[in-house]
Amino acid sequence: MNDQVKHSVTRRAALTQIAGPAALLALPQVASASAPAIQAAKAKTFVLVHGTWHGGWVWRQVADRLHAQGHRVLTPTATGCGERAHLIRPDTNLTTHVQDVCAVIEAEDAEDVILIGHSFGGLTITGVADRLGKRIAHIAFYDAFIPTRARPAWVMQEADGSWPKWWKDRQAHFIDGYKMNFFEHYPIKMLVPEDDAANIALLKRKLTWHPAGQWTEPVSFANGGWEDRQCTYIRTTLQTFAPSSQAMWGPGREAGWRWIDVPTARNGMLTHPDVVAACFASLG
Template identity: 85%
Template sequence: MNGQAKHSVTRRAAFTQLVGPVALVAAPGLANAAAPAVQTARKKTFVLVHGTWHGGWVWRQVAERLQAQGHRVLTPTATGCGERAHLIGPDTNLSTHVQDICAAIEAEDAEEVILIGHSFGGLTITGVADRLGERIAHIVFYDAFIPTRTRPAWVMPEADGSWPKWWKDRQAHFIHGYKMNFFDHYPIKMLVPEEDVVNVALLKRKLTWHPAGQWTEPVSFTNGGWEDRPRTYIHTTLQTFAPSSPAMWGPGRGAGWRWIDVPTARDGMLTHPDVVAACFASLG
């Protein structure tokens, strides 16, 4: 057994010992979350939208597990990220990413979509739901920012129209003024535990820059965004460094929302793909 395989086995064993069956009780329908071969009666269509600095590649293990159950899974990569990083430009923004995902859904004739967004992909999926609401059966925020009409962007201007100081300080580090680099602002433990050497190495190799305009452009609520959709918030409970705050998930505690706690790190699709796939498969 090579070192990577041995680490993977050890990590799975440690995780099973850590969470056991109790941690999964918090999320209805996840009693068998550790078993990737769980079968569901109805086959579903998932569109999985990555967050900042990631790409469609981040969903590979989760997609494989869902597909093994007969589900259809799309994992598009937004412009300027992942394998499409070379396409970034000063005008790449939230509208670009919304169009990317809408185009993928339309090109694949996807209907009754379970639309899942991670991190600031919550902005993107809100814009997609606003444009393609008739195709979206369920919108899901996986440890993601939920925008609202009063806060339609992550970075909001001050009363005088200027950007807040924290954002202007960050802009000084952006490549060419618009390319955000993860490692300029965050440690790797923001995404996965530092001791997870396999995924740390993967992220250091795979993370790309990200267009700042995806954080600053307000999302459209012209057609209600997520407001009239069946909706779920998936909250990660094993994130120990800078766990998501009410600024991210606040609306998810309100009326009309289903709330699920899952025992994963922020990038649980990498650290706990069995758990994440089982959680997604449980969604209606």
């Protein structure tokens, strides 16, 4: 068995674990044999929301694969991040990021949206769902924080209104007092394996600062947030450093939620784009 065939078999096995045989229809090597099934599949609209320090660029490989299957994919970049890093201000916060994504969905007349957020993009997509209501058909948290009414922000104030000590200690290292820097607080293995030289180099070039207010402002549940809609939690099972826990997925294990274990590192959209794209295509 040559290396190319081995790679194909391994990739098919991983895809079958997360999405079943239907996901294999998207693979180039079986597309010709399954053309009628692919053509009959309903095109979906995805809005992919990046996590802290990233930008819309992080979804490029996944978006390419979903586009190739006939789906529509929007990958907005939040204010203060990615190519919009220069727009960061002291008052850039969660509301700003929610408005960024809502504006793209509305400007693009997107309906029946499958809204997916990564990491602390879970806060942003909850706010978007709360604001846009019926436009959002399905909300999925890709190794992301699920906020709740009891914990509507990642960083919660103490009973006396003060910030917790761990947060105040971290603030001392923020650029200009409000710009969070990934490399000041986390090792690269938080995102990709330490031996993944290509993606490490990419992340070192691409990661930007991030507005602290996106972590501290409570998200709105005025219209229910993610409640009363199709919800999925996608957990990355190959994450070895600080893997997601109950603190992140919260209600994701409860009745009414779909749970998917996906065999990737936290930034699987970079390390395993085929697997992640197949997982996303199975939603809705």
